[in-house]
Amino acid sequence: MFVEAKDGSDGVSSMKKIGKTFHIAAFGYLFVFCCVCLTAYAQSNDGPSRTQCRQWDDSYLFLFNFFLALGLLLPLALNTLLPPVLGRRFWPLTSPRLRLVYMSLFAAVILSTLFVAIPFIMGFGTFIFAGVDQGYFGCETTKFGATGLLFGLVGSGIAAIAQWPAVLALLVGACAVGGLLAFVVSAILVNRVGLPSRVRGIT
Amino acid sequence: MNYKLVCIGGTGQMVLHYYAQLYLLGLIKEPFEATIVDTDSVIASLQTLRDFFSNLQYGSDATEGVQSDIPIIFTPQVPIPIDDRVGKALTGRPVDKIGDRHPVRAFFSEETLVQSMNQGLYARPALSSITSKDIFNDESLDHKSNTTAVFVGSVIGGTSGGLLAPIVDAAKEKQRVNEIQALKMRAVLYGRYFTPDDSIIPDAVKRFNSNQLLVLRSIKEALQQLHSYLIVGATGPIDYTRDPNSERNARQLPWQEEHEPFWFGAQATEYLLKENVIPAAANFSDREVQDDFKRPVSRDEAAQVLRQRMSLADIFINKKVVVRLSREPWVNAIWGNKLTELVGSFWDIAIAGQGGTPASDFPEKLQNALVDLWKGSDRRLGLHDVFPPTSSETTQPGNIQRVAWPTLDQSKINKDLFTSAEVTAKRAAATILFTILRRGI
Numbered sequence: 252m253f254v255e256a257k258d259g260s261d262g263v264s265s266m267k268k269i270g271k272t273f274h275i276a277a278f279g280y281l282f283v284f285c286c287v288c289l290t291a292y293a294q295s296n297d298g299p300s301r302t303q304c305r306q307w308d309d310s311y312l313f314l315f316n317f318f319l320a321l322g323l324l325l326p327l328a329l330n331t332l333l334p335p336v337l338g339r340r341f342w343p344l345t346s347p348r349l350r351l352v353y354m355s356l357f358a359a360v361i362l363s364t365l366f367v368a369i370p371f372i373m374g375f376g377t378f379i380f381a382g383v384d385q386g387y388f389g390c391e392t393t394k395f396g397a398t399g400l401l402f403g404l405v406g407s408g409i410a411a412i413a414q415w416p417a418v419l420a421l422l423v424g425a426c427a428v429g430g431l432l433a434f435v436v437s438a439i440l441v442n443r444v445g446l447p448s449r450v451r452g453i454t
Numbered sequence: 455m456n457y458k459l460v461c462i463g464g465t466g467q468m469v470l471h472y473y474a475q476l477y478l479l480g481l482i483k484e485p486f487e488a489t490i491v492d493t494d495s496v497i498a499s500l501q502t503l504r505d506f507f508s509n510l511q512y513g514s515d516a517t518e519g520v521q522s523d524i525p526i527i528f529t530p531q532v533p534i535p536i537d538d539r540v541g542k543a544l545t546g547r548p549v550d551k552i553g554d555r556h557p558v559r560a561f562f563s564e565e566t567l568v569q570s571m572n573q574g575l576y577a578r579p580a581l582s583s584i585t586s587k588d589i590f591n592d593e594s595l596d597h598k599s600n601t602t603a604v605f606v607g608s609v610i611g612g613t614s615g616g617l618l619a620p621i622v623d624a625a626k627e628k629q630r631v632n633e634i635q636a637l638k639m640r641a642v643l644y645g646r647y648f649t650p651d652d653s654i655i656p657d658a659v660k661r662f663n664s665n666q667l668l669v670l671r672s673i674k675e676a677l678q679q680l681h682s683y684l685i686v687g688a689t690g691p692i693d694y695t696r697d698p699n700s701e702r703n704a705r706q707l708p709w710q711e712e713h714e715p716f717w718f719g720a721q722a723t724e725y726l727l728k729e730n731v732i733p734a735a736a737n738f739s740d741r742e743v744q745d746d747f748k749r750p751v752s753r754d755e756a757a758q759v760l761r762q763r764m765s766l767a768d769i770f771i772n773k774k775v776v777v778r779l780s781r782e783p784w785v786n787a788i789w790g791n792k793l794t795e796l797v798g799s800f801w802d803i804a805i806a807g808q809g810g811t812p813a814s815d816f817p818e819k820l821q822n823a824l825v826d827l828w829k830g831s832d833r834r835l836g837l838h839d840v841f842p843p844t845s846s847e848t849t850q851p852g853n854i855q856r857v858a859w860p861t862l863d864q865s866k867i868n869k870d871l872f873t874s875a876e877v878t879a880k881r882a883a884a885t886i887l888f889t890i891l892r893r894g895i
Contacts, residue, residue, distance in 0.1 A: 338788035339852030342773060345788055347781040440783035446817075447780070449798040450805065 304390035304410065307375075308397050310382040311411050315400065315418060318366045322425030325358040326351060327433040347437060355430030359423045367419050370412075387412055456598050457727050459488040460621060462607030463614035464701065465644050465719075466490065467497050469606045470527075471704055472720040474503050475841060477525060479759050480892040481751045482724055485517065489528040489594040491621065493613050496529045499704035499840040504529060506827065506837055509884035514868045520885050521860035528594035541567035589617070590624040597625055599635040604726050606719065608644035609669035610662040618643075619672050626679045638681050640726040643673070647687025647715045648696045674738050682732055684722045684743040686715055705835055708842045709760075712753050724750040757844075759894065765847040766857070767838070767890045771824050775854060776886075780817035790855030799862040800882035804875040813875040823876075823883035837887060856895040860885070 299307075330351060338344045343353060365379070375383040391413040399407035399414075400421060406414045442448060461470040467490055476482045490496055496504070504527040510519040517523045541549035544558050549568055552558065558567065589595070597603055605622055607614030622639060629637045645666050650658030673680075694715055700707060710717035725747050735741045769775075776797060779789045786794060797820065804813045813819070830836025872878045 334782075335784040335787035338784065339855065340850055342851055345773070345775075345778050345782070345851045347778060347783070437781075437783050441781055445781070445783050445785050446794055446798055446801075449794070450801045 298389045298393060299384070299386045301393060301395035303384070303386065304393050304395040305397070307383045307387040308390065308395070308410050308412075311380075311387065312398060312400070314379060314383075315366065315411060318362050318422060319425045322358060322362050322422050323429040323432060325362070326354045326426060326429040327436060329354040329358070330433040330437060347441075348434070351430045351433050351437070354433070355426045358429060359426035362422050362426065363419055366422060367415055455484075456601040457484055457486040458597055458601050458603040459486055459723065459727075460491065460595065460603060460605045460625075461488060462491045462605065462617050462621065463611050464492065464494060464497075464698075465608040465611065465614060465716075466606040467492060467500060468701060468716045469642065469719040469723060471497065471499050471707070471840075472710070472716050473723055474500070474525070474527070475760075476720060476724070476751055476756060478503075478888070478891045479756065479763055480894065481756055481759060484728075485523045485525045486727070487517070487526050487528070489530065489592075491530065491532060491589055491595075491613075491617055493532045495702070497702055497704045498835045499707070500527060500529070502830070502835045502837060502840055503527060505834075506884055506887075509827075509881050510888055511871060512862075512868065512881070512885070513866045518866070518868075519888070520862055524888075530589060530592040530594050532589050538570075539567065540569045587620070590620055595621060595625060596628055596632070597634055597637050599637070601634075601636070602638045602640065602727050604723050605639070605641040606723055608647070609673070610644070610646055610665045614644075615665045615669045618669065619677060622673075622677050622680065639679055640681050641673075641677075641683040642719050642722045642726065643670070643683055643685050644715065644719065645670070645685055645687040645689070646692060648694045649692055651695075651698075678738065680738075680741060681734055682726060682729075682741045682743050684726060684745065684747075686719055686722065686745075703835075705839045706841070706843050709753070709757070712749070717753070718745070721749050721751060722747070760841060761844045761847055763891045763894050764838070764841060764844050765849055766853065766894065767828065767887060768846060769849045770854065770886075770890060771821075771828050773851075774821050776817050776821050776824065788851060788855075790859075792859035792861070793854065793857070795861065796859050796886070797882070799864065800878055800885075803862075803864075803867065803872045804878040807869070807872040807874055807878050816875055816879065819875055819879040820882050820886075823879040824886065827880070827883050827887055837891075853895050857890060858893040859889055 333354075334344045334347075334350065344350055369378070370380055370383075375385045375387055387410075390410045393410070394408070395410075397406075397408055397410045399405055399409060400411060400417060405417055405421070411418065459470060459473070461467055470488055470490065473482070473486075474488075477486065490500060507525050507527060508516075510524040512518060512520045516526055539549050540562065541547075541552050541558065544562070544567075545552050545556060552567065603625065605618060607618045609615055609618065618641070622641070625637070625639065628634070646659075646662050650662060652658055712718065712721075722743075722745075726743065728750065729743075729747075732743070775789070779785055779794060779797060782788060797817070800820070801813065801816045804816050804819075805811065826836075828836050828838050830839060872881065
């Protein structure tokens with residue numbers, strides 16, 4: 252609301268849109284949760300070996316770190332590329348602060364869907380998850396010395412796939428931090444090349 | 455060439471109300487100087503326009519705006535003693551002390567003498583001629599060389615009926631004394647053009663007819679200096695009714711149809727101001743211009759321009775473009791260099807105006823000034839309300855860049871006009887709105 256008031260955009264409708272998006276996301280994740288339960292139930296008694304689990308977990312963590320970096324950089328990239336190209340067509344892209352909120356939310360939804368929801372819906376072994384076997388779901392209950400998220404800072408010893416709520420939160424958090432980063436870069440650029448840089452005060 | 459309008463009485467004001475709108479929308483090309491002469495108050499829309507135009511001044515001359523000349527509206531006070539009754543105003547003594555043989559009784563009825571001056575002049579031309587005589591010397595009624603002047607007023611009412619002829623005559627006299635060259639004087643005269651409300655002026659029709667005859671006759675005999683004139687109404691059926699209350703407020707008055715009196719008067723005024731072909735006729739009656747002249751402004755085109763410019767101005771203010779622009783790293787790509795330079799130049803002036811102190815909140819001040827000028831306040835009509843209500847058009851941000859934004863020439867600035875960030879913001883806001891409305895995309 253604060254950002255919106257500063258920028259003066261049609262904030263009420265924006266907040267409604269955000270609320271609607273949130274509901275859709277909540278239903279989505281409920282669906283994903285059910286899929287997780289079903290997938291776990293469907294695992295056969297012949298579980299994967301500890302070595303296999305470790306290998307798949309590392310692959311999954313590599314992807315996670317990559318997505319985390321994307322979350323940090325995507326709002327910055329979007330804020331750098333979209334406004335100059337499409338700003339003359341779409342009003343939401345002309346609001347320097349509010350558009351960072353839109354872009355961070357957009358990045359969070361896309362990355363979370365790709366990284367968290369897709370494996371539960373489409374399974375592993377394809378697309379970006381080609382290096383992770385479908386049997387990775389069976390590693391949730393296996394002790395194989397998992398590294399944990401953020402190089403062991405979160406959930407050390409637990410398979411990354413079993414920590415999907417934390418994965419989700421970290422991705423969303425990365426997008427939020429990415430938005431802040433984009434804001435800082437934007438503020439620096441405004442002072443360097445924006446209107447204030449042209450104002451010197453005539454005498 | 456200079457263009458001067460002298461708008462007398464309520465009718466003259468209403469014509470100027472429409473004329474100024476057409477100018478602001480760029481449908482009338484050249485700026486003008488207008489003087490309003492009325493014993494009644496200036497209507498709200500013209501007060502707003504007068505202040506708005508004065509905020510456009512950038513150079514040392516009052517007509518010098520940013521990159522173009524600007525109009526001026528003068529509203530000299532017509533000194534009438536509104537606290538008195540007519541009898542006291544004319545004789546200097548209470549009505550009951552005026553003797554039966556006092557000369558005033560030869561010219562004014564008992565009913566007139568006891569009337570309070572604050573209720574207007576009740577369509578009595580003789581009264582306005584006498585009580586308002588000081589206005590004839592007002593500097594705003596002076597003319598420059600190479601000027602075409604059009605006098606607009608009705609010949610049926612009290613104010614214009616009594617003041618029109620003396621004002622034209624005073625202009626002619628000043629031209630002679632001050633050796634003014636090439637002054638062309640023309641007039642748009644309103645005869646009976648509306649159905650009067652008998653509750654306001656008893657026996658109005660009778661009085662209007664009498665006034666019309668008297669004033670037209672006196673104009674014919676006294677104003678040989680008029681090059682040409684056009685009469686609105688006077689003959690034929692009358693199907694127009696005025697609404698004094700909405701005229702006084704003039705908030706979002708709808709545009710009239712082509713044939714309706716004030717719209718027609720605005721067209722006639724523009725035609726007479728710019729017309730250069732009609733030769734001077736020796737016979738006074740041959741100087742009358744017929745009402746089938748080519749209309750200078752198409753109403754349909756005007757309505758289309760109005761809708762487009764109002765939408766653009768509305769969105770510029772509601773989306774806070776100036777604030778967005780000031781926080782935008784990709785400012786040239788989205789808003790263009792011209793608008794950025796314009797805002798930046800005014801920001802520079804604001805800093806200089808307050809002795810070099812940074813004015814970091816100048817964009818917000820400018821946005822507030824834009825809102826204030828456009829939407830007005832409880833006491834003052836905003837520029838938006840001067841125009842009629844319109845349906846809005848969708849406008850993309852890119853259209854803002856397509857407006858022909860002016861460039862400030864800082865060598866021409868009158869620094870006395872820009873003494874603080876607030877004042878600079880107000881003048882910058884006026885220039886921005888003027889450019890949007892007048893130049894558009």
